[in-house]
Amino acid sequence: MTWVPACKLDDIEQEGAIRFDHGGRTYAIYRAPDDQVYCTAGLCTHEAIHLADGLVMDFEVECPKHSGVFDYRTGEALRLPACENLKTYPAEVIDGEVRVALS
Amino acid sequence: MDGIVIIGAGEAGTRAAFAAREAGFAGTVTLVGSEPHLPYERPPLSKPVDGAVQMKAICAAETLAAAGIDYRQGVSASGLDAARRSVSLSDGSTLRYEKLLLATGAQPRRLTCPGAQHALDFRTYAEAAAIFSRAEAGRHFVIIGGGLIGMELAAVLRGKGLAVSVIEAAQKTLGRAVPARLAAKLHDRHMDEGVRFHLGQGIAEITPDAIVLADGSQVPADIVVAAIGVLPDTHLAQAAGLAIGNGVLTDAFLRTSDPHIFAAGDCAAVSQPGGGHVRFESWRNARSQAETAARNMAGADEAFVATPWFWSDQYDLGLQVAGVPLPDHRSVVRPSGGGELEFFLDEGRLVAAAGLGPGNSLAKDIKLAEMLIAAGISPDPAALADPGVNLKALLKTARAA
Numbered sequence: 014m015t016w017v018p019a020c021k022l023d024d025i026e027q028e029g030a031i032r033f034d035h036g037g038r039t040y041a042i043y044r045a046p047d048d049q050v051y052c053t054a055g056l057c058t059h060e061a062i063h064l065a066d067g068l069v070m071d072f073e074v075e076c077p078k079h080s081g082v083f084d085y086r087t088g089e090a091l092r093l094p095a096c097e098n099l100k101t102y103p104a105e106v107i108d109g110e111v112r113v114a115l116s
Numbered sequence: 117m118d119g120i121v122i123i124g125a126g127e128a129g130t131r132a133a134f135a136a137r138e139a140g141f142a143g144t145v146t147l148v149g150s151e152p153h154l155p156y157e158r159p160p161l162s163k164p165v166d167g168a169v170q171m172k173a174i175c176a177a178e179t180l181a182a183a184g185i186d187y188r189q190g191v192s193a194s195g196l197d198a199a200r201r202s203v204s205l206s207d208g209s210t211l212r213y214e215k216l217l218l219a220t221g222a223q224p225r226r227l228t229c230p231g232a233q234h235a236l237d238f239r240t241y242a243e244a245a246a247i248f249s250r251a252e253a254g255r256h257f258v259i260i261g262g263g264l265i266g267m268e269l270a271a272v273l274r275g276k277g278l279a280v281s282v283i284e285a286a287q288k289t290l291g292r293a294v295p296a297r298l299a300a301k302l303h304d305r306h307m308d309e310g311v312r313f314h315l316g317q318g319i320a321e322i323t324p325d326a327i328v329l330a331d332g333s334q335v336p337a338d339i340v341v342a343a344i345g346v347l348p349d350t351h352l353a354q355a356a357g358l359a360i361g362n363g364v365l366t367d368a369f370l371r372t373s374d375p376h377i378f379a380a381g382d383c384a385a386v387s388q389p390g391g392g393h394v395r396f397e398s399w400r401n402a403r404s405q406a407e408t409a410a411r412n413m414a415g416a417d418e419a420f421v422a423t424p425w426f427w428s429d430q431y432d433l434g435l436q437v438a439g440v441p442l443p444d445h446r447s448v449v450r451p452s453g454g455g456e457l458e459f460f461l462d463e464g465r466l467v468a469a470a471g472l473g474p475g476n477s478l479a480k481d482i483k484l485a486e487m488l489i490a491a492g493i494s495p496d497p498a499a500l501a502d503p504g505v506n507l508k509a510l511l512k513t514a515r516a517a
């Protein structure tokens with residue numbers, strides 16, 4: 014597991030998400046209402062749509078295209094048409110800097 | 117045992133079959149669909165990827181089987197006997213039902229002018245494949261009808277560098293579903309992309325290589341596509357003597373005039389709290405009506421309530437509309453992320469919102485607007501207009517109040 018610096022915590026709106034591209038792949042990093050950070054694969058499992066454009070409410074992100082919903086802490090697909098879970102990656106904040114572990 | 121029979125394996129019929137199982141329905145579920153494919157999604161047909169039409173199945177054959185759904189592919193229901201509760205199928209068999217769902221969708225409206233047979237329809241995978249197989253360099257396409265589907269097709273064809281003309285009977289394109297301000301922006305974009313428009317024009321005749329307009333002028337045409345709207349498929353309902361209007365009429369529970377028969381999706385005209393029946397032609401509506409109808413067929417007693425919502429993709433622009441904007445609503449505009457949001461207030465209450473911008477950039481805001489609409493609030497127009505005011509904060513304040 015290699016930790017990759019991603020952004021500053023303040024780059025992400027509280028209860029929001031940003032897109033993070035690294036090594037030719039795309040991820041979404043979320044800042045929860047409690048200021049914890051989480052990281053998932055960046056694209057919806059229904060069609061390849063960037064989830065960071067979706068609405069984050071509590072611990073869920075809603076896909077901007079067809080309203081599939083995921084729990085971004087676990088990657089679990091909670092609402093159709095999304096039915097395949099998202100991959101998740103460890104994320105943490107150290108001194109206001111967000112880093113993620115991409116394997 | 118006579119279980120649930122669903123006629124039409126489009127978005128509504130297929131979703132209903134699964135939703136009946138999700139609701140715990142243990143009887144038989146039979147899904148009858150006249151098209152020779154697995155159930156597939158229509159919106160991708162006008163949004164090809166890398167120039168090829170997408171066949172996007174709604175589900176795999178194994179998923180249907182695992183849910184215990186008996187899918188009759190390529191079979192049409194040809195008769196409906198409501199008194200006997202039976203449906204006759206094109207393969208000669210007969211199905212009995214306890215509950216029936218009509219999810220027959222809609223059929224393209226046909227042109228009536230001389231030469232109408234030269235025009236291609238655009239509703240099914242087979243029709244989309246026929247259109248795109250002709251989309252070769254140097255060809256001139258004419259699209260009759262400047263509605264959402266015609267304009268999406270125009271965008272795709274221009275993207276492939278083909279000459280495209282759009283003929284529209286009204287003075288404006290996209291007049292029916294899209295609020296005027298955003299419709300004009302989309303129209304301008306099509307002009308910038310080189311689409312040629314003939315507005316306010318009737319068609320006198322279609323010849324093998326041109327369209328003759330009502331004023332006598334001619335538009336060269338190698339391929340003509342008719343996209344002049346759809347009509348609800350009410351054949352079976354009509355033959356069975358069910359109440360019909362602009363679609364199969366249902367009550368708020370999606371029940372037709374026969375208590376054993378329900379309707380959902382593009383074919384259904386649903387009773388509204390304020391009176392009258394409304395029929396929608398959108399993907400999400402088909403799915404959410406299907407879910408309510410399925411639960412009710414399985415024994416629930418749920419009225420259908422949903423804020424209508426649809427999207428359209430043209431060039432790199434994404435349009436989303438929630439609610440039903442009307443010309444007499446007060447409009448409030450907010451710039452947002454390279455695009456624009458427009459809110460619609462009815463006597464102060466937020467009733468609809470629309471957004472147009474690059475990609476999915478406005479999806480988040482439209483979703484929040486949808487929740488604000490559902491919450492029934494009357495936001496301060498100045499706050500709506502101010503991009504500095506967070507819509508999520510507005511929603512939280514409204515919910516706390």
Ligand SMILES: Cc1cc2nc3c(=O)[nH]c(=O)nc-3n(C[C@H](O)[C@H](O)[C@H](O)COP(=O)(O)OP(=O)(O)OC[C@H]3O[C@@H](n4cnc5c(N)ncnc54)[C@H](O)[C@@H]3O)c2cc1C
Nearest residue numbers: 124126127128150158159192193221381382397398399402
């Ligand atoms: C090209 C295109 C692009 C679109 N893009 C968008 C978009 O971007 N956004 C959006 O919100 N909506 C879009 N729509 C609209 C959306 O696809 C429809 O609202 C939705 O498909 C309606 O679903 P439905 O199941 O009610 O009807 P349909 O999808 O029409 O399905 C009905 C099915 O029933 C079958 N059937 C009918 N009669 C019988 C019978 N007697 N026996 C057996 N089978 C029968 C038909 O063959 C058909 O397969 C688009 C539509 C088209 C055509």
Ligand code: FES
Nearest residue numbers: 057059060076081
């Ligand atoms: S692309 Fe995410 S739900 Fe369809």
